[in-house]
Amino acid sequence: MIVSLIATLTARPETREELFRLLVDQVGPTRAENGCIDYNLHVDAMDPHVFVFYENWKSQADLDAHMEMQHLKPLLSQIDRLLAKPIDIWRLRPAEPTGNG
Template sequence: MSHVTIIGTVTAKPEMREELQKLLSAQVAPTRLESGCINYDFHVDADDPNMFVFYENWRSQADLDAHMKMPHLLPLVSEVDRLLSRPVEIRHLRMLSGIA
């Protein structure tokens, strides 16, 4: 089974930007400790400070599925309607170069 790469984009309502950034930042450390997490990198768009992007590689789809059920995601999941200006966008990628 091959690994899974995703890019997740989360866009804040402008007035909720700081709160959302704190919630998203808090996801990094516990996610990186999860079984199957190869990397979990948190970014902000260079042109839009309300747009946050995660670049993630997982050992398998099962590991990603387990991540999506982790309790540390609950503070974000329970507040998406209040914090986000649009739904979370998740792009699934197929890596051609392989992991270095």
Template sequence: MTLTVVATITARPEFRDELASLLVAQIPPTRAEPGCINYDLYADLNDPCVFVFYENWTCPEALLEHMAVPYLTPFLSQVDRLLATPIEVRQLRMLKDTVST
């Protein structure tokens, strides 16, 4: 089952640029992971402190493996300092994959 993830990350204003750099640095190695279908980062047009990852993974196990990669450590070790709110993560499945035809 393909897994879609939408993660919303809100920076403290004074750390916005630092957080953006850490998030952008994750993109190339994550896209190269075997289970990654896409891994895209967006910035909110109305609030420059809000970032959204839109991700698709081949299976839930691929996401679990992603969460254990060492290049996430620089970001994950600083979330308390950099973020204004906890990361909001939604895991989704496409309904057409669950509907019988």
């Protein structure tokens, strides 16, 4: 089953540009990973300190493998310093056509 995520990261004002560069650097390598359907980075239109990833994976195993990738290490090793608050993650699944979602 496809695994979809929305992850919101809020930068500290003093680390906004550094975080932005680290996030942008994740896009290409992540899109090339096995099981990545799409991986899109957005910036909140009202708050430039808020970044949102919308991502879809072929399976939970593919997402789990992504979280262990070497290219994430520079970001994950500094996450507490870079973020104003913890990452907010929404895990999504397709809605059932019966309306029972």
